[in-house]
Structure formats: C-alpha cells, structure tokens
Amino acid sequence: MDVSQYLEMFIEESKEHLQSLNVTLLEMENTPDNKEYINQIFRVAHTLKGMAATMGFKKMTKLTHDMENVLSEIRNGEIAVSAELLDVLFQCLDALESYIDLIVNTASEGDEDNKPIIDRLDAILESKGKGSKATKDTKVVVKQVETPVIGDLKTERKHLMLPFNDYEKNAIIKSKEEGYITYGITIVIAETCVLKSARAFIIFRTFERLGQIIKSYPSVQDIEDEKFESDFSVFIISKDAEATFMKELGSISEVEEILIDEMNVEGEVKDFVNKEDIKEEINSDIQKVQDEKTKAKQQVIKPKANRTVRVDIERLDNLMNLVSELIIVKNGLETVENNNQNMNEQIEYLERITTNLHDAVMKVRMVPIERVFNRFPRLIRDLSRKLNKNMELHMSGEETELDRTVIDEIGDPLVHLIRNSGDHGLETPKERQKSNKPEMGKVYLDAYQDGNNVVIEVRDDGRGIDIQGVKKKALNKGTITKNQADAMTDKDIIDLLFRPSFSTVDKISDVSGRGVGLDVVKTKIEALGGDIEVKTELGKGSTFIIRLPLTLAIIQALMVNIADEKYAIPLNTIQNIEDVKIADIKYIQNQEVINLRGHVIPIVHLDGMLGVIKEEEDKESITVVIVNKGDKKAGFIVDGLIGQQEIVIKTLGKFLINSRLIAGATILGDGEVALILDVNSLV
Amino acid sequence: MENIQTKSNNATQFIVVKFDREQYGINIQHVQNIVRMMRITRVPNAPDDIKGVVNLRGEIVPVMSVRKKFGLDNDEYTNSTRIIIVKVEGSAIGFVVDEVLEVIEIEETHIEKIVSDSSDENSKYVYAVGKVDDELVTLLNIEALIGVDE
Numbered sequence: 001m002d003v004s005q006y007l008e009m010f011i012e013e014s015k016e017h018l019q020s021l022n023v024t025l026l027e028m029e030n031t032p033d034n035k036e037y038i039n040q041i042f043r044v045a046h047t048l049k050g051m052a053a054t055m056g057f058k059k060m061t062k063l064t065h066d067m068e069n070v071l072s073e074i075r076n077g078e079i080a081v082s083a084e085l086l087d088v089l090f091q092c093l094d095a096l097e098s099y100i101d102l103i104v105n106t107a108s109e110g111d112e113d114n115k116p117i118i119d120r121l122d123a124i125l126e127s128k129g130k131g132s133k134a135t136k137d138t139k140v141v142v143k144q145v146e147t148p149v150i151g152d153l154k155t156e157r158k159h160l161m162l163p164f165n166d167y168e169k170n171a172i173i174k175s176k177e178e179g180y181i182t183y184g185i186t187i188v189i190a191e192t193c194v195l196k197s198a199r200a201f202i203i204f205r206t207f208e209r210l211g212q213i214i215k216s217y218p219s220v221q222d223i224e225d226e227k228f229e230s231d232f233s234v235f236i237i238s239k240d241a242e243a244t245f246m247k248e249l250g251s252i253s254e255v256e257e258i259l260i261d262e263m264n265v266e267g268e269v270k271d272f273v274n275k276e277d278i279k280e281e282i283n284s285d286i287q288k289v290q291d292e293k294t295k296a297k298q299q300v301i302k303p304k305a306n307r308t309v310r311v312d313i314e315r316l317d318n319l320m321n322l323v324s325e326l327i328i329v330k331n332g333l334e335t336v337e338n339n340n341q342n343m344n345e346q347i348e349y350l351e352r353i354t355t356n357l358h359d360a361v362m363k364v365r366m367v368p369i370e371r372v373f374n375r376f377p378r379l380i381r382d383l384s385r386k387l388n389k390n391m392e393l394h395m396s397g398e399e400t401e402l403d404r405t406v407i408d409e410i411g412d413p414l415v416h417l418i419r420n421s422g423d424h425g426l427e428t429p430k431e432r433q434k435s436n437k438p439e440m441g442k443v444y445l446d447a448y449q450d451g452n453n454v455v456i457e458v459r460d461d462g463r464g465i466d467i468q469g470v471k472k473k474a475l476n477k478g479t480i481t482k483n484q485a486d487a488m489t490d491k492d493i494i495d496l497l498f499r500p501s502f503s504t505v506d507k508i509s510d511v512s513g514r515g516v517g518l519d520v521v522k523t524k525i526e527a528l529g530g531d532i533e534v535k536t537e538l539g540k541g542s543t544f545i546i547r548l549p550l551t552l553a554i555i556q557a558l559m560v561n562i563a564d565e566k567y568a569i570p571l572n573t574i575q576n577i578e579d580v581k582i583a584d585i586k587y588i589q590n591q592e593v594i595n596l597r598g599h600v601i602p603i604v605h606l607d608g609m610l611g612v613i614k615e616e617e618d619k620e621s622i623t624v625v626i627v628n629k630g631d632k633k634a635g636f637i638v639d640g641l642i643g644q645q646e647i648v649i650k651t652l653g654k655f656l657i658n659s660r661l662i663a664g665a666t667i668l669g670d671g672e673v674a675l676i677l678d679v680n681s682l683v
Numbered sequence: 684m685e686n687i688q689t690k691s692n693n694a695t696q697f698i699v700v701k702f703d704r705e706q707y708g709i710n711i712q713h714v715q716n717i718v719r720m721m722r723i724t725r726v727p728n729a730p731d732d733i734k735g736v737v738n739l740r741g742e743i744v745p746v747m748s749v750r751k752k753f754g755l756d757n758d759e760y761t762n763s764t765r766i767i768i769v770k771v772e773g774s775a776i777g778f779v780v781d782e783v784l785e786v787i788e789i790e791e792t793h794i795e796k797i798v799s800d801s802s803d804e805n806s807k808y809v810y811a812v813g814k815v816d817d818e819l820v821t822l823l824n825i826e827a828l829i830g831v832d833e
Contacts, residue, residue, distance in 0.1 A: 565725065610727040650743045652726065652736060654774050655829065661727055665736060665743045673724040673738045 007107060012310065014100050017044050019374055021093055026377050032081040041089070042071040048096065057109040060099045066121040067092050073125060088120045090378075105225070118661065159184030159233040159257045162217050171214050172263065175237045181262055182214075182239065183245065184415070188231040188257035197226040198412075198520045199254050204234075206248050211238025230256075234262060254517065311364050319364065322357045329353060358554065358646075366401035369456070369577050370449050372411045373398050376418055376445060383422040390440045391426055393418075397447035400455050406528055406548055410456070413521040417458040418443060420518075425462035425542055435539065437461070453530075453572070454550060459543040465536040467493050491631065494534050498522045531630060557647045557666075557672065560625065561640035562606050563614040566674040568647055568666055573679040575626040577634065577641065582620060587594050594624065594635060601626060603635045604682055609661060614639075629683040636682070649676065690742055693791040697813065699820055700780040702750055708787070708813055708820040709767060716768040717783055720760050726820065732824065734758075744768060746777040752808065752828060754770060776829050787820070789813040794822070794829060 021044045028037040049064035067089070073079045095114045102110040162184075164172070172182045187203060189196055200223045207213050216223065216234040223232055238245075242260055249258045329350045336342045373395055380393040402410070426432075426441035433439060444459040467490050474480045474496050480488070498518050525532050529549045536542035549555070549572070557568040558577075578596060585592050585603065592603040603624065607614045624635040647666040656662075663678035697708035698717075716739070721734040723746055732751040736743050746766060750758050758764070758779050766777040793814040797806070810824040 612727075652743060653745055653776075655745045655776055656726055656729055656733065656736070665724070665744075667738045667741060671738050672722055673736050673743060675724065675726065675736075 006055065006436050007103070010051055011100060011104055012046060013646075014051060014096075017048055017483075018097055020044060020094065021096075022374065022378055025089055025093065026381060028081070029086055029381070032086075035075075038071060038074050038081070042068065042075060045071055057099065057103070059109050059113050060096065063092060063095060063099075066118050066125075070124055079124065085124060087116065088124065089657065091117050092121070120640045157184075158186045158217070158231065159235065159259070159263075160261065162215070162233060162235075164215070164235075168215055171237070172235075176264075180211075180239055182264075183211075183236050183242065184233065184261045184263045185236065185245065185249075186231055186233045186257075186259040186658055187249065187255060188259075190254040190256045191230050196228070196230070196625065197224055199252070200228075200516070202323055202520075203249065203252055203255065206252065207234060207236055208347045210240050210245065210248060211236045221355075244287060276351070315360065315363050319357075319360045322353055322360055325353050326350075326357070334393065334519060340460075359551060362403075362550075362554075365404050366403050367407045368398060369400045369402055369407065369454075370398035372407060372414060373445060373447070375411075378413070379415060379418060380443060383419060387423060388428070389422070389426055390429055391443060392440055393443050393445060400447040400449055400454055402548065403550065409524065409528055410546075410548070413524045413546070414445075414456065414458065416517060416521050417546075418445065421458055421460035421462065421542075421544075425460035425464075427463050431463070449550070450547075452574075453547045456546040456548070457543055458546075461541040464538040464540055464542050465494060465497075465534070466538060467536075470494070470496060494536065497534070498532075533630065554646060554648050557645055557676065558625065559642035559645050559668075560636075560638040561642060562610060562638055563612045565610075565612055566642065566668070567606075567610075568625065568674050568676045569625060569636070569644070570663075570676065570679065571644065573627045573629070575628050578622045578624045578626060578635070579621050580635075582622065596626070596635075597632065601633045601635045603637060606636050606638060606677075606682075609682060627679050627683065629680055632683055634683040636677075647674075647676070694788045695789050695791070695794070696786055697820065697822065698767070698786055699784040700765075701756055701782040701784055702753070702780060704792050706784065706818070706820050708777075708789070708822045709769070709825065710822070711786065713769040713771060713825050714767060715770045718765040718766050718768065718777075720766060720779075723815070734779065739768060739775065739777075742775065744775045744777050746779060747829065749778050749780065749823075749828065771825060771829060778828075787813075820829055 014299050021041060024037050024040050024044070026047055028034065028041070031037070045064050045067045049061055049068055052060035052064060063327075068154055070079065070085075070088075074081060084197060094111070095112075097116055098112070099109050101110065129238050158668055175182060187200075189199055204213070204220070204223075210281070214235050216232060218232060219229045222228060242262070245260055246258060249255055329346060332346045333343075333351070336346055376395065377393055380391055382391075384391045421443045422441075426443070427435070427437075429439045432441065442461045446455075446457045446459070470484055471480075471488070474493070475482065475485055479496060479499065498521075522532055525548070530547050532544060532546050534542060534544055556571040558571055558574055560567055560569060578594075580594050585594055587593070588600070592605075593600050594603060595601075606612070623638050623641060625638055626633055626635050645668075649664045651664055652662065660681050661678055663676045665675050668674050685697050696711040697706055698711055698714055699706050701707070710793040718739070719757055721737050723737055725735040726733065726745075729735070729745075732747050732749075734746045734748050734751075736745050738744075748758055750756065758781075761781070764785075765780055765783045767783070768775055768777045770776075794811050795814070796811045797809065806822055809821050811822045813820045813822055
C-alpha cells in the first residue's frame with residue numbers, strides 16, 4: 001500500500017501526540033498517583049502504535065508496543081510508578097521524537113532499534129515493579145555501554161582510520177608536490193555545547209580561511225544537520241604550520257580537543273590497484289549512489305513535510321469572504337460609470353478589503369509560540385537533574401503568535417538562553433541559601449506583543465552578570481584596551497558577551513556566569529530581523545529580551561526623497577523627525593553632530609553614502625530623520641518627506657546580493673522601484 | 684518555446700540586437716521577454732555595469748548595460764531602446780540594447796566557435812560567430828556577461 005500521501009498527516013499528528021505525552025509525563029512526575037495521567041499516556045502510546053503500524057514503521061511500533069505493555073501493568077496496579085519508570089518513559093519519548101525527526105527528513109524510521117530502552121521496559125515488566133533492582137542492573141549495563149564510547153572519542157585520532165578514495169589520494173599527492181601540507185584533524189566539541197552544528201560551522205569557516213577542505217567525516221551535510229556526536233574529522237590542504245591551526249582552532253570556544261596529524265599518502269597508490277581496492281572502490285561507489293539516493297529523497301520529502309501549516313478553519317473562511325468581496329468590488333468597478341463619486345467609493349472599498357486581506361493572509365501564516373515553548377518544561381526538568389539545582393519554569397504568553405518561519409528558527413536560540421539561565425544564571429541551592437533566596441530557582445519565559453514586534457523575555461532570579469568580572473576578563477584576553485575599558489558603560493561591557501571572539505571557557509563562566517555561545521544566538525536572531533538585549537542586576541538575576549518582527553514580508557515605512565531618488569526607511573527604526581538649523585550642526589572629532597534635547601546624535605549624509613548626485617544649495621535648515629539601532633542613534637539628512645506607506649519587501653536578487661546599505665526594494669503605486677535603506681549598516 | 688525549436692533540428696534561434704554598428708545574437712532560449720525602456724532605479728554601490736533595477740510585473744530585476752561592459756559610450760535612450768530580459772540559473776537580469784532587429788535561425792554548421800583571446804577583455808563575452816546569408820552575427824555568451832561562470 002502506498003502510504004506516502006498520509007506521511008504528512010502522520011508526522012503532524014505524531015508530533016501532537018508526542019507533545020501531549022511530554023506534558024502529561026511532566027505532570028505525572030509531580031503527582032505520580034494520579035491515575036488519569038496514566039490512562040492518558042496509555043491512550044497516546046496506543047494511538048501512536050496504531051499509527052506507526054499503519055505506516056509500516058516497525059521499530060516505532062515495537063517501542064510503543066512495549067511501552068503500552070508496561071503502562072497497562074501500571075494501570076492494573078501491578079507496577080508502581082517510580083522515578084526510574086518515569087525516566088524510562090522519558091527516554092521512550094526522546095526515542096520516539098528522534099524517530100519522527102528521521103521520518104520528517106528521510107521518510108524512513110532509520111536503523112536505531114533502541115534496544116536498551118526496550119530492554120529496560122522488558123525488565124520492568126518482568127520484575128513487575130517489585131524488584132527495582134532488576135531495572136537498576138540494566139541501567140548499569142546501559143551506562144557501561146555508553147561510557148567507554150565517550151572515553152574512546154577523547155583519545156581517538158579518528159582521522160587516521162578514515163579511508164581515502166582515489167580522487168582524494170590524487171589531490172593529496174598533487175598538493176604535496178606543490179608544497180602544500182595535508183592535515184588530518186579531529187575536533188571534539190564540548191558536550192555541553194547546545195548549537196553543535198553552528199559551532200561546527202564556525203570551525204569550518206576557520207578551516208576555509210586557512211586552507212581547502214578535501215574531506216570531512218561525517219559529511220558536511222550531516223554536520224550541518226547536527227548528525228554527529230561530539231566530534232568530527234576533516235582533511236585539509238594548507239600551507240600553514242600545525243601551530244597556526246592549533247592557535248586558530250584553540251581560540252574558538254567550546255572546542256574541547258584538537259587532534260592534528262600531517263597526512264601522507266604514498267605516491268604510487270594511484271597506479272597500484274589490487275582486488276581489495278577495487279572492491280572498496282565499488283563499495284564506496286555503491287555507498288555514494290545510495291547516499292545520493294537518500295539525499296535526493298530527503299530533498300524531495302523534506303520540504304513536503306515542512307511546508308504544511310495547520311490553519312484554523314475560521315481563518316480560511318475569513319479569507320474566502322474577503323476574496324468574494326474582492327470579486328464584488330471588481331464587478332462594481334466594471335459597471336462604474338464615469339462618475340467620480342462612485343469611483344472613489346469603490347476605491348475606498350477596495351482599499352479596505354486589501355488591508356483586511358493582508359491581515360487575513362498574515363494570520364494564516366501565524367502560529368502560536370506555544371509550539372516552541374512546550375518543550376521547555378522538559379528542558380528545565382532535565383537541567384535541574386543534571387545540575388543538581390532546584391529550578392522551576394514559569395511561562396506566560398504562550399498564545400502569542402508569530403510568523404511560521406520565525407517560529408521554526410527561534411527554538412534553538414531560546415534553548416540556549418534557557419540553558420544559560422539554568423546553568424550559569426541560577427546559583428546552587430547552597431549559594432542561594434547563603435544569599436537569603438528561596439532554594440527553588442526560577443526561570444521565567446514571557447512572550448507578548450508590543451506594537452509591530454513580538455517580545456520574548458528569558459529571565460532568571462539568579463546571580464546576575466558580574467560586569468566587573470567580564471571587564472577584567474576582556475582586559476586579560478586583550479579583547480579591549482585599558483582606555484576602552486574605562487570609557488565603556490555597563491551596557492557596552494555586557495555587549496562584549498555577544499562578540500564572537502569573546503570565547504568563554506569554564507573559568508570565565510565562573511566569573512561572568514554568561515557568554516557561552518551568545519554570539520551564535522545573536523547572529524540567529526539578527527538573521528530573523530530581530531535584536532536582543534540584556535538587563536542584569538548583580539545578585540538579583542538577568543533578563544534577555546528578544547524582539548522579533550511580526551512579519552518579514554510587509555512593513556510600514558517612511559518614504560523620503562534624497563535629491564530626486566526615493567528611498568524607504570523602515571518605520572520601526574525611526575524615532576522622530578526633526579527640522580535642524582544648519583547653524584546648530586556642531587563638530588566633534590571631525591564628525592558632524594547635533595544636540596537634540598541633551599542627546600548628541602551623529603549626522604549621516606545619505607546623499608554621500610548612497611552616491612546621489614546633488615546640487616549644492618544654501619538652506620537655512622535641514623530635515624533630519626532620527627533612527628535607532630539598539631541604543632545607538634543617528635540622524636539621516638533627507639531632502640524631502642513623502643509620507644508613511646505600507647510596503648512589500650522584495651529582494652534585489654542574487655546579482656545584487658552584495659549591496660550594502662540596501663536591505664531590499666519595493667514597488668510603489670506608480671510601478672516605480674524604491675530601495676529600502678538598511679539602517680543597521682548606515683548607523 | 685519548444686515548438687519553435689523543432690522547426691529545424693540543427694538550427695538554433697537567435698535574437699539579433701544592435702549596439703553601435705555591430706550586430707549581436709542572443710540565444711532565444713535564454714530570453715524571457717523584451718520590454719521597452721522603462722524607468723531604472725539606481726542601486727548605490729552596485730557594480731559599474733549594473734544600471735539599476737526595474738519592476739517587471741512585480742518582480743525586481745537588475746538591468747545591465749552591455750555597452751558599459753564592452754567599454755563603449757554611454758547608452759543613449761531612443762525610441763528603439765529595449766531591455767532584453769534573460770533568465771540564467773533561475774534569476775532574471777535585463778540587458779539594455781540599442782535596438783532589436785529580428786529573430787534568425789542559424790544552422791549548426793554555420794556557427795563558428797572562436798577561441799577567446801586573453802589579451803582582449805571583451806572577447807570572453809563572445810563565444811561564436813554565426814553566418815546568415817552574407818552577414819556575420821557575433822553570438823554573445825550570456826553566462827560570461829553576467830559573470831556566473833567566473
């Protein structure tokens with residue numbers, strides 16, 4: 001039976017079931033005696049089993065089947081709910097989630113049969129809850145399997161074991177003739193690292209700067225998809241010495257170990273062929289073909305599974321209504337006689353409909369942020385266990401809606417911030433007692449809409465950021481000079497934490513409490529058109545405030561004239577518009593500034609920056625648009641204001657991708673193209 | 684477009700355009716559209732040969748001056764000036780040409796590939812010369828012009 005057409009439905013529904021499983025498990029942990037939760041979990045497991053069996057996912061079926069067996073015993077009162085049992089159930093949930101992820105990406109459930117979990121389930125079933133010893137034994141076994149693997153990774157020079165194919169061998173030999181050296185490098189990333197793939201990306205960028213990567217294991221694609229444990233190996237051709245690599249790589253944070261060797265391949269290999277090689281070659285070719293097949297499959301299926309959005313039927317009805325109104329207007333316009341009065345009426349009507357239509361279409365794309373927030377209670381639970389700290393999560397505003405594209409991307413940065421809060425922000429119970437705080441640390445996650453933005457706050461009542469400590473560290477590391485340090489405000493110093501070069505090893509986080517990979521978080525949020533700021537009070541806690549635009553496609557903008565060219569400035573960046581007398585422009589360090597109600601604001605000559613040819617003219621006053629970039633302000637000199645307008649953002653296309661200063665283009669009512677200024681790069 | 688192609692198996696169709704006194708051929712397969720000159724919005728800090736962007740039915744399309752690329756005089760817009768929109772690798776780009784003359788068909792055997800001369804910067808934008816009757820048409824290498832093969 002061809003079930004592929006049901007795949008989307010399966011994925012969507014499984015995700016919902018797993019979500020409810022997650023929530024129920026967490027609640028069950030708090031009130032283990034509540035039978036209702038057991039029943040609910042049982043039902044979910046049962047449904048999942050049925051669904052997986054229908055779709056032919058055998059391993060998933062097996063796992064849910066065993067879960068169901070255990071749960072049914074609990075329901076019958078044969079097995080008591082214990083912490084261990086909950087642990088196993090959580091593991092089951094994780095395993096199921098990874099099955100679903102695999103199915104989303106590859107349309108197959110993969111090879112992992114999660115034997116240890118099934119064994120534990122079976123052991124629980126056998127012992128029927130009486131001898132919890134049996135489960136403990138299995139636990140030990142599981143652990144034994146895991147630990148040596150980790151131990152091996154740390155010492156293993158994995159790159160020495162990877163085979164080369166002929167093409168790679170030739171490349172190495174050739175480059176050696178030309179004086180390049182080939183290195184095999186294995187990098188171990190800290191296990192605490194949250195965004196492993198992003199970290200790997202930064203490492204790859206460093207490699208690309210130093211030389212040419214000829215091979216990596218796992219493949220670059222897999223690394224990007226975070227399909228690796230904590231280490232990966234690369235082969236790189238470069239002229240630089242080993243020490244350069246060690247230095248460059250060593251400065252990247254969260255890199256735990258760097259193993260590097262010079263690689264040599266015998267020159268005659270390329271002519272010397274024996275059966276073994278042929279076999280290997282054929283095998284590797286087959287592997288390649290298969291890889292490509294799965295890749296092709298991924299490419300076909302992946303978007304398919306991702307693109308669906310569940311839409312409230314009410315919203316669709318609303319959309320339909322608006323479209324029918326649009327048709328009515330069209331008919332109205334066709335029959336309208338050359339009567340201005342009538343025409344204007346129809347146009348006003350049309351205007352109202354298009355505005356509503358825009359709203360309605362936007363709403364279809366909106367998803368409640370709940371989808372992302374839902375996984376955090378679990379995260380806090382796991383963190384709390386791992387770190388031996390008492391902590392609880394308070395969430396509000398889960399119903400706040402955001403564009404689907406933003407929702408998909410915001411999860412990782414939030415995980416990172418919450419982990420940061422739990423790990424570095426909150427103190428240990430002892431410390432908390434000492435400073436007269438309740439033992440239970442609190443992490444707050446609040447989302448709310450603020451004008452055209454959605455704000456997400458991650459707040460903790462922990463120790464806060466030690467600004468002096470960060471300053472000292474930055475000085476020691478040479479990130480800033482003494483003079484700079486003296487001139488810096490607290491805010492500037494906190495901003496240092498977001499710098500990519502400000503790597504934080506464990507020692508620093510003891511002092512500062514923050515900084516692990518915040519650069520990655522910031523980059524991601526800025527890529528979404530948002531920004532992030534931090535407020536902190538020593539001893540009281542810190543707040544990370546993320547601001548995200550509601551939508552990425554349509555914005556309010558101020559249209560301005562610069563000479564005879566028209567430009568759009570996004571309205572959310574504008575603070576106000578001032579008329580400034582030429583005489584009021586002062587010079588500070590060769591920079592033109594104005595003093596506006598006590599604020600010194602630098603002036604930007606847009607005509608010069610944009611290369612607009614303009615005739616010199618003598619004016620008494622100029623129009624200045626004051627814009628914000630975070631806390632920084634700047635005044636843009638414009639020649640005329642056209643007015644506020646709703647504009648649709650379009651890209652300039654790939655031939656003009658490097659246009660700095662310009663964020664995109666939009667089409668005006670008369671069909672003319674106007675460019676949108678990129679305020680970030682102009683301030 | 685395919686049924687035009689099948690007219691003759693070994694012939695390719697070209698749109699003949701004019702710059703200065705010379706005639707150039709552009710493979711019709713690349714061409715999406717030919718539009719009259721319209722208002723071009725200048726893009727700051729764009730490469731020299733990009734004149735700016737135009738609105739092609741809601742799509743923003745960059746426009747390149749081939750004259751500038753070839754080091755000829757500046758474009759002079761007349762009533763016969765046209766923008767030829769081509770699509771390469773999924774992205775559209777426009778070329779300003781002085782005049783569009785005709786569509787011609789050139790037999791495979793009448794197309795003579797030319798080896799690009801490294802001393803002449805412009806020669807890499809040309810890949811062959813086609814003979815039609817007694818006239819010669821220089822055939823443009825669109826990929827090289829917009830720099831996707833570099």
